[in-house]
Amino acid sequence: MSVILKHLVSSISTAKNLSKKKNSISFIKIFNIRFFYAFIFIRNFFKKESVKQNNIKTNNLFKPSSWDSFSIVNDLNEKGYNDKIKLNDIFLSQIKQEISMKNSTIAFKGEKKVEDYVYSLEKNDQLNELLKKSIKFNLSHVSLDVNIKKTNYIKNLATSDFLLDVAKNYLGKNKISISGLCYISNPANITENEKKDNAQYFHYDNDFKKFFKVFIYLSDVDINSGPHAFVQFSHNKRLFKHLLSTRLDDKEIIDNYGRENIKTFSNTKGSLIFEDTFGLHKGNLPKKNSRIVLILIYGQSEGIGIYKNSLMV
Ligand SMILES: [Fe+2]
Secondary structure, three states: OOHHHHHHHHHHHHHHHHHHOOOOOOHHHHHHHHHHHHOHHHHHHOOOOOOOOOOOEOOOOEEOOOOEHHHHHHHHHHOOEEEEEEEOHHHHHHHHHHOEOOOEEEOOOOOHHHHHHHHHOOOOOEHHHHHHHHHHOOOOEEEEEEOHHHOOHHHHHHOOHHHHHHHHHHHOOOOEEEEEEEEEEOOOOOOHHHHHHOOOOEEOOOOOOOEEEEEEEOOOOOOOOOOEEEEOOOOOOOOHHHHOOOOEOHHHHHHHHOHHHEEEEOOOOOEEEEEOOOOOEEEOOOOOOOEEEEEEEEEEOOOOOOOOOOEEO
């Protein structure tokens, strides 16, 4: 089957499945994004709204304080990522302590191991408890939907003048949605299919007409703890055969884009990675240590509607 035909079939099936869910976006809107907006030239064709140009400097939540929003937007446009900013230590621990079952829900259910884990959780459990129990139940990956509206520090970060200025200028929209996720990834012996489900193979996201994510490492991430990886420039240029949103292995990426273009982020806790995940990316499988990452998703309007409790600003 040709690439276009396979892409058409997979877009129809995604739109069909997602539009069946409660309070979902319409089939047509989902199909439009999944099919047409997978083409880079279509994504780049539509003009941006005129957005107020502020060029905000990082404030005392971040270090260093010399970065400005335009530099981040330039890096996102050119390379697809920026990983030069960190949160200050006090703010980082406030954010870590804030994530709990009071403001978050487990995203994936239905599997026996996950059900036992969910059943073991108590309503006041914080991130440390969630991590400990995920190891106890031998889970390779836990995904939490974080309801930003129920948070204080995370909301302050997500709606800080600095991040909002990056978002509005990169997305070219004055009205945007912000959603929160938290991933706990543990070392485990898992099947290749489970790795694919855990986004541990290269792939691209296509959840909005335009979007980017901010990954915030809540634990130190080195080569043994499953660092996030991104193929630089691939948000703007990739092979036609990679139009299909399938999972791609390392060899396929190295052969086609070059090892030197794979950026692997082994960074300390508190590090931020701004990334247009329309480009090819993955989280590596942790070898020895667990990895915890908070993800803020900034998108044009509600996109295909897969993120819960989004904040519209
Ligand atoms: Fe992804």
